[in-house]
Amino acid sequence: MERLQYNIKKFVGIGGLTVVMALGFQNCSVLPSSHTGSLASLDACGEDLMVIFQNIMHPMATAQCSKCHIPGGSGKGDFAGDDVTLAFESFYAIGIDKVAQFAVDAGHNAPYTGAVNDADVAEALDEWEVIKPQCEIRGGANFLSSVQNLSGAPEGGSGEYSFTFDSAGFNGTVIRLDVEKVVNGSSVTYRFSDPEITGAGGQELSIRGLVFYLNGEYQDTALSFAGVNQVISPGVPEQFSGIEIVQAVDPVTDEVQVGFIEMTYVDVN
Numbered sequence: 001m002e003r004l005q006y007n008i009k010k011f012v013g014i015g016g017l018t019v020v021m022a023l024g025f026q027n028c029s030v031l032p033s034s035h036t037g038s039l040a041s042l043d044a045c046g047e048d049l050m051v052i053f054q055n056i057m058h059p060m061a062t063a064q065c066s067k068c069h070i071p072g073g074s075g076k077g078d079f080a081g082d083d084v085t086l087a088f089e090s091f092y093a094i095g096i097d098k099v100a101q102f103a104v105d106a107g108h109n110a111p112y113t114g115a116v117n118d119a120d121v122a123e124a125l126d127e128w129e130v131i132k133p134q135c136e137i138r139g140g141a142n143f144l145s146s147v148q149n150l151s152g153a154p155e156g157g158s159g160e161y162s163f164t165f166d167s168a169g170f171n172g173t174v175i176r177l178d179v180e181k182v183v184n185g186s187s188v189t190y191r192f193s194d195p196e197i198t199g200a201g202g203q204e205l206s207i208r209g210l211v212f213y214l215n216g217e218y219q220d221t222a223l224s225f226a227g228v229n230q231v232i233s234p235g236v237p238e239q240f241s242g243i244e245i246v247q248a249v250d251p252v253t254d255e256v257q258v259g260f261i262e263m264t265y266v267d268v269n
């Protein structure tokens with residue numbers, strides 16, 4: 001438990017991510033798993049997985065698996081080697097789920113594997129379940145919309161902007177957004193509110209979250225809609241109420257894109 005708290009503290013510093021996290025994994029299991037686009041987020045998650053490995057899985061492996069899972073050993077994979085970086089490479093390639101599954105399976109190599117590893121494995125998987133949605137969000141979107149120039153965004157009131165997606169499988173998907181420009185002395189911000197997504201074709205879309213890019217830069221503090229976890233039926237607009245405030249960089253040329261985190265689709269035909 002102490003280690004879990006340590007890790008959560010580590011993430012509190014990153015722009016309110018813990019709040020998003022609470023929304024972020026409430027119904028992950030509902031997400032259809034077919035047709036998942038390749039995530040741009042593996043790198044961000046690799047770092048966090050390394051922390052879990054270093055704190056929990058590597059000590060467990062060196063104690064329980066090093067009879068075989070070391071360089072030159074009889075086991076497949078070197079994740080119990082002394083060199084934690086090399087051990088992690090092997091662990092990463094095999095994947096936490098498979099290593100966890102073998103570790104608690106007495107049938108693999110008791111007494112080294114089995115219930116003796118239950119506590120460590122449960123702790124590692126619990127941490128990963130909390131951290132994974134956060135690092136995926138930090139990694140940014142896996143699908144990016146068309147670009148809209150915000151130079152004409154109104155001050156007071158708001159203008160409607162539409163974004164389209166042309167990635168294979170998501171053709172015709174549109175997201176509309178109200179944008180207001182707020183000028184306060186020398187500070188200019190945009191308020192993005194009430195995004196509405198409409199899917200197209202014979203597909204249901206499953207979307208974990210929406211994020212924003214300004215002038216190509218991922219706005220990793222703009223996460224109000226990062227945990228929406230919504231399935232969208234074709235032709236049925238789905239609106240999310242709320243406001244995201246983004247600091248303008250250059251009020252003349254600012255361009256915005258909407259990104260989807262883990263947007264996947266399911267054929268309904």
Ligand code: HEC
Pocket residue numbers: 060061064065066067068069074075076077094098099100102103108109112113117
């Ligand atoms: C006595 C030797 C031995 C011990 C101890 C041992 N293993 Fe293994 N392990 C093997 C061998 C041999 C294989 C390859 C054959 C197989 O898949 O069963 C293997 C395969 C694996 C694989 C599959 C790797 C892959 O790439 O498919 C995993 C995961 C694994 N072991 C995890 C563990 C963990 C975790 C421990 C310790 C908690 C452990 N093993 C302890 C010998 C061992």
